[in-house]
Amino acid sequence: MIPMTPALYMVCYPFVWWGILTLTLGLCRLKVKDFLYPLLVSVTLLSTISVTLQINDLAFLTGSVQPVCLILCLWYIFRFRLSYSVLVIAVVYASFVVLEYLYNLILASFDLQKTIFYYQNDRLIIFFLLPATAFVMYAMLHRLRWGFSFLSTRIIRTELDQMPRLWLSLLVLGFLLSLNLALSIYFHSHLVLIFILSYMIIGAALLLLYYRKELNE
Numbered sequence: 382m383i384p385m386t387p388a389l390y391m392v393c394y395p396f397v398w399w400g401i402l403t404l405t406l407g408l409c410r411l412k413v414k415d416f417l418y419p420l421l422v423s424v425t426l427l428s429t430i431s432v433t434l435q436i437n438d439l440a441f442l443t444g445s446v447q448p449v450c451l452i453l454c455l456w457y458i459f460r461f462r463l464s465y466s467v468l469v470i471a472v473v474y475a476s477f478v479v480l481e482y483l484y485n486l487i488l489a490s491f492d493l494q495k496t497i498f499y500y501q502n503d504r505l506i507i508f509f510l511l512p513a514t515a516f517v518m519y520a521m522l523h524r525l526r527w528g529f530s531f532l533s534t535r536i537i538r539t540e541l542d543q544m545p546r547l548w549l550s551l552l553v554l555g556f557l558l559s560l561n562l563a564l565s566i567y568f569h570s571h572l573v574l575i576f577i578l579s580y581m582i583i584g585a586a587l588l589l590l591y592y593r594k595e596l597n598e
Contacts, residue, residue, distance in 0.1 A: 385503045387436045393508035394428040400512025405455070405473045407519035409465075410528040416459060423454040448474050472587050477511060479581055484510050 385393075402420055403413055413420065430450055434440055448470060455466035482496070484507055489495035499507075522528050 385435075385505065387432065389505065390432045390435050391428070393505070394431045395424050396512040397508055398424045398427040398431075400515030401451070401473060401477060402454075403512075403519045404476070404515040405469055407522040408469055408473060408528050410522075410526075410530055412523070413519070419454075419459045423458050427451065427454065468587070475581075475587075477515075480511060480514060481507060 399420065402423060406413055406416060427447070427450055430446065431443070434443055434446065451470045451474065452463075452466045455461045455470065456463045459466075461469075482500075485496045485499040485504070486493075488504065488506070489499055
């Protein structure tokens with residue numbers, strides 16, 4: 382296994398963030414070519430933050446820092462509505478968390494203890510599998526015309542919109558799970574699977590709410 386170094390993190394993280402943001406645009410039925418400048422700026426900022434956390438041994442904070450920074454990038458740089466930024470990142474970030482766990486599980490031959498070890502000690506191949514999957518999903522979303530048009534309407538920065546209590550509760554719970562998942566990987570590994578499953582349930586619930594809202598638009 383090739384050990385991850387600061388130099389490798391600096392090379393790999395831009396691919397991951399480009400993949401995450403590409404999938405985000407695809408879910409909103411938007412095209413990458415229309416957002417190249419915001420993409421470049423956001424990828425640079427997010428990669429810098431991620432590398433800084435890694436080299437300072439603060440990886441356990443990624444579950445709270447990364448989602449917040451992603452939301453701020455969509456809101457301030459991409460100029461999405463703040464509520465839509467929160468909604469779309471909740472699903473996309475959760476999807477990447479689940480994908481990373483599944484890839485680590487497969488690479489570990491379904492050995493749960495080895496999977497946690499791979500989580501704690503990043504594998505180089507994961508940094509290419511995740512964005513590659515995101516690019517394929519983006520292409521499929523556009524080809525099949527899937528996604529949620531209500532997320533791409535009126536994309537200008539405004540004040541935080543009023544959200545239904547159910548949506549807000551799921552988002553708060555998702556953020557707490559994200560924080561606890563990152564902490565559990567390093568301090569309470571026996572809880573990781575529980576948090577992953579909870580993440581999947583919340584992501585599925587949000588997608589169902591998205592679908593219902595899409596039908597009502």
